[in-house]
Amino acid sequence: MMSVRKVISALFAAVGFAAHAASADLPPPEPVSHAAMVKASIEKYIIPHVDALKVSAAQLPAAVNAVCTTGSPAASKALQDQFDKVVLAYAGVDFLRFGPMLEQGRREQISFWPDPRGFVGRQLRLLLLSKDDKIAEPGALGKQSAAVQGLPALETLMHDQDAPLGPGETARYRCVVARAIAANIVRLTTEVADGWEKPGGWADKLLNPGPSNDTYKSASESAVEIVKALIVGVSLTSDLQVKPQVDPKVKLAPPYQKSGLQKPYYAASVGSLHQLYDTLSLETWLPPDRLWMKDWVSGTWRTLESSDGYGGSADHAKREDPATPRELFDRMNGLRNMIANRLSVAAKLTVGFNELDGD
CATH class of the missing domain: 1.20.120 (Four Helix Bundle (Hemerythrin (Met), subunit A))
Structure with missing residues (x-):
């Protein structure tokens, strides 16, 4: 070839x-200076995109709760629409595989893809079989496999036609898990945005290189x-x-x-x-x-x-x-x-x- x-x-x-x-x-x-390249990239691209991801993800818990409470077609469509927004916002930051996305494995936790060995499905089945309500406690899901923490796992629950999310007893624990995943995605995307924007965060690191900078000289x-x-x-x-x-x-x-x-x-x-x-x-x-x-x-x-x-x-x-x-x-x-x-x-x-x- x-x-x-x-x-x-x-x-x-x-x-x-x-x-x-x-x-x-x-x-x-x-020629645009290296410093100007960095400044423009952070201000015009990185921060707007991580903020867009954070804002879109913040709407997921309410959308999941509406489906689990009502089971209505309108609620299911609203959840799918919001999920779509989060996924497409994530496409804009997926490749920023350094800094906050790299730390603590957040990228894999937000989106465990590619998944050629089917870890998402297998790990999710094990979690659902456990029926442990403690998964709803703050931080509990974050201790589980990355495969069940983010968008692919939530998508799997959303599209399981044999056991759809809804208010019925058969879907009760599935909704417990779906709510936990949505909350976890909010936590992760918030941590990514904060990691970029907080004083001394990755934006500051990139914008202020020098001898005292532990990453960029x-x-x-x-x-x-x-x-x-x-x-x-x-x-x-x-x-x-x-x-x-x-x-x-x-x-x-x-x-x-x-x-x-x-x-x-x-x-x-x-x-x-x-x-x-x-x-x-x-x-x-x-x-x-x-x-x-x-x-x-x-x-x-x-x-x-x-x-x-x-x-x-x-x-x-x-x-x-x-x-x-x-x-x-x-x-x-x-x-x-x-x-x-x-x-x-x-x-x-x-x-x-x-x-x-x-x-």
Whole structure:
């Protein structure tokens, strides 16, 4: 198969060189400093997204309680709608796998996915068999397996047609567990937001590097952390959402398939990554003879965002020739390579990633 490097070269050859030559005649923009990259990323991307997750999660307990109290179709729909909001908000922070998300394993606790071995289902069955009401006590669920603490476990309870959530006795303990999970998600997302925003938290760490900082000694180190998160996000979307459609040996169910959210989750993932990419302004460091990279990246984002992630066209795009999963996979690996080995190098950032060629 063609390597990502060859894919990039072939795609570059297809771009109109006249446009590149014209853009090269314009004075280049002033490069955005590493400190400014970090500040913009925190203020315009990270804090708004962790706050959105916290706010949406805060509505889950009431929605779960309404279903368990009434069992009505309207309450079930309201819970699904709120669950959708939380999941799509989570897609915007999933790849920030450092700081508050990394601490105490919060990421796995919020969303235990991928789950190729079915831990969520197995651990949830064991918990339900125990029928221990102490699980409702504050902090009790947090001592259980991460597989039963977050969104996938709640989704499983929401979509169990054999024992739906409701006011009946058969659903009583299932509702005890569902309420505990919803409360736990609120706790976790609140801790993530607080971890970023509190005095001396991760926002302060990134914004104030130096000799006394135990994590970041320079603005460059802070910027590298965020750029690495962006690269990780592209990798996760490529390897976990798209690659299973390309490589039959990869046995991995799409994210939040029970709720029909696999395509919206792809769109939220790609849209969030694009937003963070734009916020970082890495392209301002490109010299005139490398401005073609901007056009290549712009075209790649258009391809990714015009797809539904599963071989079809996004609703807003209505393309007759949507990108195949193979094309998406190659494009994402090309984008990952471009950010890690071209744009970051131009911006004088050493992210520590290698060639990162795809399959």
